[in-house]
Amino acid sequence: MPSKFSDWELWENAPAFTEASLKETLLGGQAFRWVQKEDFFEGRWATQVVRLRLVEEALYLASCESDARAALDQYFARATDFAGMTDALPWRSDPIMKTAVEAFNGLRILRQPLGETLFCFLCSSTKQIPQIKAICEAVASDMGPKLSDGSHALPDWLTIADAGEARLRTAKLGYRARYIHATACFLAEHPEWLMQIESAPTEQARERLLELPGVGRKIADCVLLFGAGRMDAFPIDTWVEKILTRAYGLEGWNLPQLQTFARTHFGPNAGYAQQYLFAAARAGYIPA
DNA sequence: GCACAGGTAGATT
DNA sequence: AATCTACCTGTG
Numbered sequence: 273m274p275s276k277f278s279d280w281e282l283w284e285n286a287p288a289f290t291e292a293s294l295k296e297t298l299l300g301g302q303a304f305r306w307v308q309k310e311d312f313f314e315g316r317w318a319t320q321v322v323r324l325r326l327v328e329e330a331l332y333l334a335s336c337e338s339d340a341r342a343a344l345d346q347y348f349a350r351a352t353d354f355a356g357m358t359d360a361l362p363w364r365s366d367p368i369m370k371t372a373v374e375a376f377n378g379l380r381i382l383r384q385p386l387g388e389t390l391f392c393f394l395c396s397s398t399k400q401i402p403q404i405k406a407i408c409e410a411v412a413s414d415m416g417p418k419l420s421d422g423s424h425a426l427p428d429w430l431t432i433a434d435a436g437e438a439r440l441r442t443a444k445l446g447y448r449a450r451y452i453h454a455t456a457c458f459l460a461e462h463p464e465w466l467m468q469i470e471s472a473p474t475e476q477a478r479e480r481l482l483e484l485p486g487v488g489r490k491i492a493d494c495v496l497l498f499g500a501g502r503m504d505a506f507p508i509d510t511w512v513e514k515i516l517t518r519a520y521g522l523e524g525w526n527l528p529q530l531q532t533f534a535r536t537h538f539g540p541n542a543g544y545a546q547q548y549l550f551a552a553a554r555a556g557y558i559p560a
Numbered sequence: 561g562c563a564c565a566g567g568t569a570g571a572t573t
Numbered sequence: 574a575a576t577c578t579a580c581c582t583g584t585g
Contacts (some may be wrong), residue, residue: 318562387572393566397566398567398568399566399567400565404566448568449567451568486568487568488567490568491566491567509566509567509568510565510566
């Protein structure tokens with residue numbers, strides 16, 4: 273059976289990854305539609321189906337669509353200077369930050385489609401990454417449009433709205449189904465809404481996102497960071513809260529106080545710092 | 561059986 | 574304004 277994928281080709285001017293930073297970028301909880309195969313990663317977003325393979329610091333790609341290269345540039349935010357942003361983080365004075373940056377140097381923040389990012393993180397509350405991925409896969413298989421390799425994309429909001437809450441519950445969404453369906457109904461009625469979020473300043477965009485059912489501060493910040501390129505958005509989940517309270521010694525601080533600390537200590541790219549810290553804590557480099 | 565998992569919203573103190 | 578609690582489901 274002929275493969276739908278193109279032959280492997282070198283991705284010229286690709287982002288500089290290490291094995292650890294590539295794996296963490298794709299599988300570390302920013303995105304939920306990447307899987308690791310024998311010697312490559314396979315991922316889906318929008319209408320794309322892409323394979324990536326790191327061979328001695330060179331990145332090779334195989335894809336199903338002719339516009340994969342341009343889509344990859346966008347998805348990986350290739351124009352964004354992550355090396356420069358890393359250098360600007362306070363690793364020189366902060367040994368915790370230094371540990372995280374050294375372990376995952378080259379880590380990137382993906383620029384995922386905003387709507388898909390919102391959907392995935394609405395699925396994420398009190399779920400672990402493997403479960404979130406399973407839910408996304410189930411919803412895509414059930415109601416997402418077919419991709420050229422026979423797999424499925426995530427459905428759009430109108431499709432989710434029409435499907436109804438009960439249909440979503442068959443994907444094991446549980447109580448999240450009500451939030452997702454209500455959000456879908458709102459977005460189906462307001463097709464320009466997500467685009468306005470993309471162009472609004474971070475503070476305003478966050479306020480708007482918080483109006484959606486099921487979206488609190490943590491999910492709003494994940495959507496802004498991973499789906500809108502807002503490096504100042506600093507999601508505080510249970511991991512990050514533990515890192516801040518224990519490793520940084522901020523016991524007793526409440527969430528708004530921790531947000532203020534993050535902004536002042538990590539600077540304008542605090543969200544990027546958060547992803548380094550999150551990765552390092554999960555890998556055991558930082559006691560959490 | 562029971563606690564807990566990359567939360568949120570509504571009620572209660 | 575800080576602190577419970579219900580909400581689904583899977584995992585250990």
